[in-house]
Amino acid sequence: MDCLPLDRPPIWFMRQAGRYLPEYRALKEKHSFTEMAQTPELAVEVTLQPLRRFPIDAAIVFSDILVIPEALGQPYHFKETGGIGFKDRIEGPADVDKLNGSEISTRLKYVSDALKILRQELGSEKALLGFGGSPWTLATYMVEGGSPGNFERIKSLVHEDRVTFSRLMEILTNATIDYFHTQIEAGVDAIQIFDSWGSAAPGCDYELLSLQWIRRIIQGLEGRVPVILFAKGMAHHSKGLISTGANALSLDWTVDLSKTAQEIPSEIAIQGNLDPVILNTTPEISAASTSQILDAISQRPGHIFNLGHGILPQARVDCVEAMVHTVTGV
Numbered sequence: 001m002d003c004l005p006l007d008r009p010p011i012w013f014m015r016q017a018g019r020y021l022p023e024y025r026a027l028k029e030k031h032s033f034t035e036m037a038q039t040p041e042l043a044v045e046v047t048l049q050p051l052r053r054f055p056i057d058a059a060i061v062f063s064d065i066l067v068i069p070e071a072l073g074q075p076y077h078f079k080e081t082g083g084i085g086f087k088d089r090i091e092g093p094a095d096v097d098k099l100n101g102s103e104i105s106t107r108l109k110y111v112s113d114a115l116k117i118l119r120q121e122l123g124s125e126k127a128l129l130g131f132g133g134s135p136w137t138l139a140t141y142m143v144e145g146g147s148p149g150n151f152e153r154i155k156s157l158v159h160e161d162r163v164t165f166s167r168l169m170e171i172l173t174n175a176t177i178d179y180f181h182t183q184i185e186a187g188v189d190a191i192q193i194f195d196s197w198g199s200a201a202p203g204c205d206y207e208l209l210s211l212q213w214i215r216r217i218i219q220g221l222e223g224r225v226p227v228i229l230f231a232k233g234m235a236h237h238s239k240g241l242i243s244t245g246a247n248a249l250s251l252d253w254t255v256d257l258s259k260t261a262q263e264i265p266s267e268i269a270i271q272g273n274l275d276p277v278i279l280n281t282t283p284e285i286s287a288a289s290t291s292q293i294l295d296a297i298s299q300r301p302g303h304i305f306n307l308g309h310g311i312l313p314q315a316r317v318d319c320v321e322a323m324v325h326t327v328t329g330v
Contacts, residue, residue: 009294009303011327012058012129014230014250015310016050020279020317023049033078037063040113047118051126054320055330058127058189059118063111065133065194068175069142071107072099076141089145089153093164101175105182112186119187127190130183134195134231135172135217136210142168151200158209173213177220184224192228192250193217199233211240218245228271232309238263253308258296269302274323276307279315283322290326 017024024046027036036042046062066076066084079085090096105112118128141147143154157165180191193214201209210231218227230250231241238260241249248269251260257273264270278289290305297303305327311320324330 008329009305009327010057010127011305011324012056012060012127013307013311014060016056016060017046017062018311018315019313020311020315020320021049021053022317033064037067038110040110040117043110043114044117044121047114048121053317054324055328056324058129059122060129060131060192061111061115061118061183061188063114063131065131065138065196066141067108067111068104068132068138068172068179071104071179072101072171072175074099074142076146079146083147084141085146086142090139090143090157090168092161093167096164096168096171099168099171101171101178104175104178108179108182111179112182115183115186115188128188129190129192129228130180130186130188131192131194132176132179132183134193134198134210135169135176135213136201137195137197138172138176139165139168140197140200148197148200151197154200158205169213173216173220176217180217180221181224184221188225190226190228190247191221192230193246195229195231195234198231198237203237206234206237207240211237211244214246215244226269228269228304230271235260242268248302248304250304250306251308255308256296257293258300261297261300266301269304270297270300271304271306273306273308276309276312276315279307279319279323280312281316281319283316283318286319286322287326290323294327 019025036046043062047059051059070076074086077085122128140154143157195210198210226247228248228250229241229246232252235251235255248271250271251273253273253275255273261270274293278286
């Protein structure tokens with residue numbers, strides 16, 4: 001990022017805030033996740049907590065990819081047994097017709113309000129990242145009615161009613177473009193798109209079901225900020241991922257970074273890819289594993305050090321400290 005003139009790889013990590021931080025747990029005892037995400041002052045506090053502890057280079061706004069379905073009229077909730085639930089799910093064309101894609105920026109004003117405060121707090125010293133889910137990933141939640149199991153419903157919709165599926169994807173794509181423009185206007189330096197369930201799409205249909213919609217989103221942003229694309233489990237589709245126009249590809253921990261880097265043009269940055277479980281072990285293991293990644297990609301420009309997925313609740317603070325110190329020397 002232009003705002004990070006560093007002589008080392010910049011470092012931030014997915015899902016920076018969370019249950020591994022005692023200060024987050026203390027706040028969570030008083031407020032629900034959705035209350036924190038939808039209250040700008042609380043979202044700002046949670047976003048800044050990791051930056052107060054660690055010398056990381058960017059703030060990732062505290063939010064959720066499911067704010068888009070909620071803004072469209074399909075709110076989500078967290079189940080007591082774990083996972084995501086929806087009161088209603090998309091079952092056919094009538095449910096898609098009920099979705100309201102107008103005034104997305106107004107309905108998600110709490111996110112842009114949090115971003116504006118963060119932009120002032122961070123100044124030009126740290127980058128500010130916004131994010132959202134890919135249309136395919138959002139559709140899986142909306143059609144399955146919560147956290148996907150075997151993706152039976154979304155795949156049935158694809159095969160049995162392609163018109164309704166395409167209509168849903170159009171609505172999600174346009175809403176996401178509007179949302180990202182709102183984030184940009186609020187001051188983000190980059191956008192990350194999470195295609196978290198990309199691997200649920202059959203390989204031969206990945207372009208049809210996911211990549212074409214991601215490409216439209218990136219084109220719709222008109223190069224206003226760099227875009228980072230994370231497609232979990234889909235590194236073997238590197239050519240397709242590159243074709244979306246993303247400025248950086250985020251890779252999960254299953255990938256040999258040095259080998260995959262040879263398949264990605266040097267003008268596209270690579271982000272990743274420490275296994276999050278490493279941060280549950282010891283500081284010594286965390287430092288050694290971090291060094292291994294840095295060594296593997298040391299000759300390749302444009303590396304952003306990151307985890308290969310979101311940080312886990314069981315992560316040890318001293319392991320995070322060891323990881324960050326290994327990258328930054330601080």
